[in-house]
Amino acid sequence: MTQTPAIVVLGSLNMDLLLRVPRVPGAGETLLGHSLQLLPGGKGGNQAVGCARQGARVRLLARIGRDADGQALREALARDGIALDALQQDETEPTGRALVMLEDSAQNRIVVLPGANARLALDDAALARQLQGAQYLVTQLETPLPVVLQAVAAARRAGCKVMFNPSPMLPLPDALWPQIDTLVLNEVEAAAYAGGEVATPAQAAAAGRALRARGVAQVVVTLGALGAVTVEQGGCRFQPALRVRAVDTTAAGDTFTGALAVALAQGSSLAQAAARGVRASAVCVTRIGAQVSIPTAAEADAQPEALPAQDLP
Numbered sequence: 001m002t003q004t005p006a007i008v009v010l011g012s013l014n015m016d017l018l019l020r021v022p023r024v025p026g027a028g029e030t031l032l033g034h035s036l037q038l039l040p041g042g043k044g045g046n047q048a049v050g051c052a053r054q055g056a057r058v059r060l061l062a063r064i065g066r067d068a069d070g071q072a073l074r075e076a077l078a079r080d081g082i083a084l085d086a087l088q089q090d091e092t093e094p095t096g097r098a099l100v101m102l103e104d105s106a107q108n109r110i111v112v113l114p115g116a117n118a119r120l121a122l123d124d125a126a127l128a129r130q131l132q133g134a135q136y137l138v139t140q141l142e143t144p145l146p147v148v149l150q151a152v153a154a155a156r157r158a159g160c161k162v163m164f165n166p167s168p169m170l171p172l173p174d175a176l177w178p179q180i181d182t183l184v185l186n187e188v189e190a191a192a193y194a195g196g197e198v199a200t201p202a203q204a205a206a207a208g209r210a211l212r213a214r215g216v217a218q219v220v221v222t223l224g225a226l227g228a229v230t231v232e233q234g235g236c237r238f239q240p241a242l243r244v245r246a247v248d249t250t251a252a253g254d255t256f257t258g259a260l261a262v263a264l265a266q267g268s269s270l271a272q273a274a275a276r277g278v279r280a281s282a283v284c285v286t287r288i289g290a291q292v293s294i295p296t297a298a299e300a301d302a303q304p305e306a307l308p309a310q311d312l313p
């Protein structure tokens, strides 16, 4: 039997203000919305929940404010069994917030106010303890870059693999790429970091190869409703997405990343892990909201099998 994987997630926590609208208003236009909900989100929290619901033991390194949003986020994460001993509370900055405008067409537009996330600070000695025994550090860029770089370096020293989701896009130091075991990014990010257009599996494979040439070991480019492309030493493969009726793609990439990390930590191949990511994220897009839409392992298992992956030249 495989041991329960242990994963440390470093990242943001936001309270999402989910505003459902028939369509987004144009400049100077006012329109009536359908509803406004407050729901737990933030890429760090979403990825932590994504890992926990796939059966991993998860510790989250994050920062909230001393306010009701922070308390609500803390309680939601605790219900998923996520270890919060390293969760920090800022005395002055509010908990991060994201305004999510979701159209009837399932298109979303998101603005993030980082708040306490921008003041996340880590201590090397504590980090070494927190990473002990973990197979993966999973992190993104909604927390300050110096902290992300510090955690990546600490993970390398601790013998813990690094899964990095470079979102939102930022200029990154060249020295970071060789420290990444698994890079997960969407088509827009792949185009920006690698250069060139990324709309097809073949273009995603080319972007993945360019990023591997900078020193990344494995690259996964997600292509929304198309699926995902894996790029590693053994070659490139396209894993088609499941066909579902998407109502909200918020947290689809985070759900994919969480499922990918857990599968890899359990010893799956990159292709098997991508198939797992595709099945979990297919459930996520059929539900509205970020953390509330992330499926459990049993819910992902109830999905049809993923279509076979195709080798790419």
Ligand code: ADP
Pocket: 185, 186, 187, 222, 223, 224, 225, 226, 227, 228, 241, 242, 243, 244, 246, 249, 250, 251, 252, 253, 254, 256, 277, 278, 279, 281, 282, 285
């Ligand atoms: P991000 O949310 O980071 O932009 P993507 O939009 O590429 O990431 O979505 C991540 C994964 O979620 C995709 O690789 C795919 O497996 C799944 N997914 C996204 N949109 C859909 C959709 N409309 N139908 C089925 N699966 C989807």
